[in-house]
Amino acid sequence: xxxxxxxxxxxxxxxxxxxxFFSQNTFAExxxxxxxxxxxxxxxxxxxxxxxxxxxxxxxxxxxxxLVVVDSTGTRVDKHDVQLTIGERSILSATTVDLAAGRxxxxxxxxxEDGLVVSGICRFELKNKEVQP
Amino acid sequence: MKVFLKMVLLFLLFAxxxxxxxxxxxxxxxxxxxxxxxxxxxxxxxxxxxxxxISQIKDKKTTIAGLCExxxxxxxAQITIDLLDRDVRRKPVWLKVFxxxxxxxxxxxxxxxxxxxxxxxxxxxxxxxxxxxxxxxDANLNTAPETSALHIPLIxxxxxxxxxQSACGFLKIALIVVAFAFGxxxxxxxxxxxxxxx
Numbered sequence: 001x002x003x004x005x006x007x008x009x010x011x012x013x014x015x016x017x018x019x020x021f022f023s024q025n026t027f028a029e030x031x032x033x034x035x036x037x038x039x040x041x042x043x044x045x046x047x048x049x050x051x052x053x054x055x056x057x058x059x060x061x062x063x064x065x066x067l068v069v070v071d072s073t074g075t076r077v078d079k080h081d082v083q084l085t086i087g088e089r090s091i092l093s094a095t096t097v098d099l100a101a102g103r104x105x106x107x108x109x110x111x112x113e114d115g116l117v118v119s120g121i122c123r124f125e126l127k128n129k130e131v132q133p
Numbered sequence: 134m135k136v137f138l139k140m141v142l143l144f145l146l147f148a149x150x151x152x153x154x155x156x157x158x159x160x161x162x163x164x165x166x167x168x169x170x171x172x173x174x175x176x177x178x179x180x181x182x183x184x185x186x187i188s189q190i191k192d193k194k195t196t197i198a199g200l201c202e203x204x205x206x207x208x209x210a211q212i213t214i215d216l217l218d219r220d221v222r223r224k225p226v227w228l229k230v231f232x233x234x235x236x237x238x239x240x241x242x243x244x245x246x247x248x249x250x251x252x253x254x255x256x257x258x259x260x261x262x263x264x265x266x267x268x269x270x271d272a273n274l275n276t277a278p279e280t281s282a283l284h285i286p287l288i289x290x291x292x293x294x295x296x297x298q299s300a301c302g303f304l305k306i307a308l309i310v311v312a313f314a315f316g317x318x319x320x321x322x323x324x325x326x327x328x329x330x331x
Binding site: 063068075076080105109111115119121 | 220
């Protein structure tokens with residue numbers, strides 16, 4: 001009888017564990033983990049590879065991803081070629097035309113499987129001179 | 134042990150059901166139900182759109198249901214836009230509604246909507262296709278509001294109000310899922326029953 005009680009208790013703990021584990025995974029929010037070029041960074045023009053990359057954690061969906069790059073006048077300089085690769089770290093990327101020195105802004109967006117929107121703005125600056133790390 | 138397995142099975146079914154219920158569904162063009170609400174996007178912004186006939190809001194007996202891009206009635210209607218981009222809630226936003234001939238029939242003043250919801254009432258006097266346009270003055274991007282504006286198509290009084298076609302299909306799918314769940318439950322229950330020896 002005592003053994004049965006212990007087993008029942010263990011089962012309850014196991015189910016509670018399942019609930020907590022799956023609820024975290026099912027409703028995991030998408031979070032921006034990394035962006036290249038870094039937010040508010042200054043990059044040497046000759047080091048910039050015309051590629052913008054953002055990494056997200058969480059259950060990112062294929063629904064309505066977006067990545068726009070604009071110069072200081074608000075003109076789009078990306079090539080309208082946004083790509084989203086879904087994985088443990090989902091990668092949102094796009095390429096730009098050849099850029100001149102100046103300030104740029106990135107507007108990004110992904111939508112999670114739960115319908116949550118992860119969007120925002122990052123900035124970077126390109127300079128002609130070699131930039132001190 | 135049987136009870137334990139049943140509970141695990143029940144849990145898995147619940148987890149899957151919860152995982153597939155996002156925003157409140159809204160009825161769109163041709164009765165199409167969008168399980169993500171009524172998401173409207175362009176390359177810059179994302180918003181959730183709804184239109185409510187004022188008569189429905191005033192009538193306390195009627196259940197208020199947000200419509201997506203298809204308003205079957207003429208007359209006053211309330212347009213509601215949820216600003217899903219959080220940064221947009223700190224920026225001036227305004228709406229303009231154009232008819233199919235590009236005539237401006239309604240607009241709002243630029244205003245910061247801290248709560249993230251922009252609403253206005255529009256009197257739709259004629260049936261036809263309308264263009265609801267959301268403008269955002271985005272100082273972070275410096276893009277002209279006309280360039281980044283979010284255009285939301287809306288058709289008015291061109292379809293018959295009533296039971297949407299896809300609602301029937303949606304109900305069928307729900308019934309199939311429920312029947313499948315019961316089937317699995319029955320099968321597991323049978324498997325767990327101790328076999329009687331002949």
